Amino acid sequence: SLIMLLKLLKDIHVKSVTAAGADGYVLNGDNYYNNNIRNYTEHGSNFNIAVAEAIHNLNIQVEFLTPSAYDM
Numbered sequence: 001s002l003i004m005l006l007k008l009l010k011d012i013h014v015k016s017v018t019a020a021g022a023d024g025y026v027l028n029g030d031n032y033y034n035n036n037i038r039n040y041t042e043h044g045s046n047f048n049i050a051v052a053e054a055i056h057n058l059n060i061q062v063e064f065l066t067p068s069a070y071d072m
Contacts, residue, residue: 002070003054006062016061024048024069 002022009017024047048069055062055070064071 003051003058006055006058006060010058010060014060016063018063018065019068020065022064022068022070023066024051 002019006017049072052070052072056072062070
C-alpha cells in the first residue's frame with residue numbers, strides 16, 4: 001500500500017513526501033499495534049530491501065519522520 005500511495009503521489013506531481021510509521025518488518029518483533037491483525041506472510045529483511053528499492057525506483061523524495069527499515 002505504501003508503494004501504491006507513493007506512485008499515486010508521484011503521478012500527481014508531488015515532489016517530496018514525509019512518511020511516519022513506515023517502519024518495515026522486524027523478524028520476531030512487534031510489527032503490529034495489535035497481534036490480532038497480524039499478517040501471516042513471511043516478510044523479513046528481503047521484504048524490507050524490496051520495498052526500499054521500489055521506493056528508490058519511483059524517484060520521489062521520501063523523508064522518514066520515524067525510524068524506517070526502508071530508509072537506505
